[in-house]
Amino acid sequence: MDSSAAQTLVHEPSVIYPRLKIRLGRVITYAILISLALLMLLPFLWMISASLKMDKDVFRYPIEWVPAIPQWSNYIAIWTRIPFLTFFANTLKLTVTITLLQVFTSSFAAYAFAKLHFPGRDLLFLAYIGSIAIPWQVYMVPQFIMMRQLGLVDNHASLILLQAFSAFGVFLLRQFFVSIPDEILDAARIDGMSEYGIYFRIMLPLSKPALATLTIFTSVAVWNDFMGPLIYLTSQHLKTIQLGLRMFIQQYSADYALIMAAALVSLIPVVILFLALQRFFVEGIATTGVKG
Amino acid sequence: MSTVSLRQTTIAAGKRRSHFKKYLVAYSFILPNLIGFAIFTLVPMVFSLALSFMNWDGANQISWAGLDNFRRLLTDETFGISLRNTLFFVSGNVPLTMMASLGLALLLNQPLRGRNLFRTTFFFPYVASLVAVAVVWNMLFFPSAGPVNQVLISLGVQNPPRWAASVDWAMPTVIMASVWKGMGYYMIIYLAALQSIPSTLYEAAAVDGANGWQKFRHITLPMLTPATFFISVMLIISSFKIFDLIMVMTGGGPGRATNVLVIHIYNTAFREFRFGYSSSIAMVLLVMVLGITIVQFYMERRWVKYQ
């Protein structure tokens, strides 16, 4: 990590500011960032601390940040108390499938909304945005009735079909696509490239940061979704991590130490994904700097 | 004579055909998403909105209600309270989250040591499971012995707020939690947008002798407008729809101090089984949000710079 940061330092010399000014600015910047980062991390430090306590001590005040006797066994208990591994696999399957479908269909549609002209475009787009405005709680019962009649309840297919075609993805990508200069596309059209060719060979490579963004957002949303699996998945072998976390909250008790341990473990894949996709945010500069 | 007109019509038909083909191509791009979206989201959604003119208990026959449900809104005390609370939440959450996320993105767009680590850190709160976020946040703001109030007391504050446990402070506490959770998310959109600004623009400006502020004002901000437009629309919509975070943090309380529209929608549907009435509240929400969005779209034409 440090070496890559150092590399970016070398690759992006600040031709903009005089050196001295930079140094003071840098100090202030780091001070702000570090204090903000601590504020962001404090809750996670607490989660780590709580995950190593006995449940009865989790909400004992004042907070004991370093548990006297760390309960490492909590990290074993989450795998044995509930079928956490199965839940992990299910969540992974849903997340990958839905994210792939969503990024593909959304970027396809977003290209048309951003760069092509056809009758009813604006109205259809408004319908998409309007649909974002309606809370899911309002239509989840009719949706459930429909899914049941399709025979898809208690099946991963129901969640995949419900979440793969989101208006959000279309809107997000459209906003990025419109900022890609029309001249590039026109030049390609004059060269005889079809719209599909333009989409695959120009739009997609140029919008890697946006695609990475949508990938992260969709993955996190699916990974952390609770209500969807709650309603649609009732068989134990189909359930997801978020349902698993709630299994530690029972009718008359709640084991928050285990919840925190499981929540932390379930964070790991998302953080890995985020770090893996980071490079696209940096790469963006080089690839979109094509405007002449 | 006739040959000319004949040729003209063939040209017109050809043009129409080429238009038609172009439209067909455009629709083919939209169709994969639209089919799934229309069947699985739009259809149940339209059905639900139609329910606002009907009565349905979720089990038995649906009956026509006309405008009864909307008339009832006028006398529903909890609806008034939840509408006011929602507007309070929107007016706090939207500007604060936008400013925080833009500020973070600008800071982290600079070549800094360890910026990947910082970016990940700021995105952390969004990734964390909600059930954990709620307990953790309430723990930080625990009235007597939580870290926040301990700091306040050490700074000499006599009676620090009781945060989520007090009617007056519950909503600000929820707003702070929401900004904390959301700013990393919108920061990413801003970062992606910042990365898409061609560096040649800055180089050209540097040649013209522009200073940092001028570059920000005349290059960065205008080039960020599509992202800003997206973020403002999404933030307003999602703030109007706030549900999960409040449900797990305060459950709408104390009393009805943080009861927002979607909580009221949920309660009328799932505690009282008035799906029709619950849809009519959603209808009000939709009209408000759509109204704001259309105004934003109109403004977009005027201030969003697409190249």
Next chain:
Amino acid sequence: MPRLFAQRNAKFPVVLLSLLVVLALSGGVFAQDAAPVALRMTAWDVATTPYWQALIDAYEAQNPNVTVELTDLASADYQDVVNIMLSGGDTTDIITVKDIPGYSAMLTRGQIIPLTDLIEAADLDLSVYSGAAEELTYEGEIYALPFRSDIWILYYNKDIFDAAGIDYPTNDMTWDEFDALARQLTSGSGADKVYGGHFHVWRSTVQLATVQDGENTIIAEDYSFLAPMYNMVTGLQADGMIMDYGELRTGSIHYSGVFKNAQVAMLPMGSWFIATLIAAENAGEFDFDWGVAAYPHPEGVAAGTTAGTLTSLAINANSANQEAAWDFIQFYTGPEGAQVLAETGNLPAIRTPEVLATFAALDGVPEEAAEALQTTTVRLELPMHPRVGAIEQVLNEEHELIMTNSISVEEGIAEINRRIAELGEE
């Protein structure tokens, strides 16, 4: 009328039911049919609560042709999910009734079938449920039979009492005596403070005691009967004799943690907590002696009067196996089921002396339990009422406001009266 989705014919259950009764009366020709039957049943906390499966195993052993599969739903959202499932036309045969608002919602909308005729046909004696069956009866029909019934008792930390040199609570203690005792037992400060009493954040911890006398129920027109109990609890809170409600809420502080950490001397709580405490003690989570006593009672009310909660079973109106489901329910809620349930450390709805003896003989159950669990009268937390869900919502909200000192007890009661009256006008 628009019929947008296929709706259940309201007459269908009635027709089916009469058919079933005829079948049952005709000598049960089909009852011994060994054709395999697969039943499904909704439940919660299956992974961590052994009794669901223990009872099913016992039934399946007797009925080899029947299999019962549990659908495990998250406990906190159980009723919401069941409601959505039923709205979608789900056919799960047996629906577990978790609370009265859920029961009310399902029966008033015809989603579970009345059992009255079946009970008559099977000649069941409902008096074994010591009044619970009457509480479940609505407009002359009963739609569910209880199998589990928890009552409210008083838990206390013997070590704290011994250290203070105070006698243990008796099975005949008034709330005024509880109040005085809690004040005596509070000691220390800061992290080491010991609180005399503890009221968990639930509305019921305060409001249960107000209906113990049987003169009022939680569904009323004038709620002034709530005042004495609220005055007592807010008084204890203001004087620091119990933990602060707002802190319990925002700190997610659970009663089990504070009791296990010996931070409270007396804890009024449901009998389900006995099993939790035994398990924690065996796991070495705490090291002190604890006991149980009968729930305190208001002045002038007989000792042993308490409040309870029921867990019951009902038959889905959409079930295709209603006959088999009924047979299963009779076992689950009957004396055989009760015996199995007691062996798992839970209190069955049937309280025969044998069942109570089985429970009291379990390893770790404190010796006082046998007597403390002897109740004279059990009142239901919430009575059956078509609008009980909406009413409970109002009561919960005002409870929060009173307990966070956002409004006074008088203001809170006035608000409850006003809002409940408005609900009635609709």
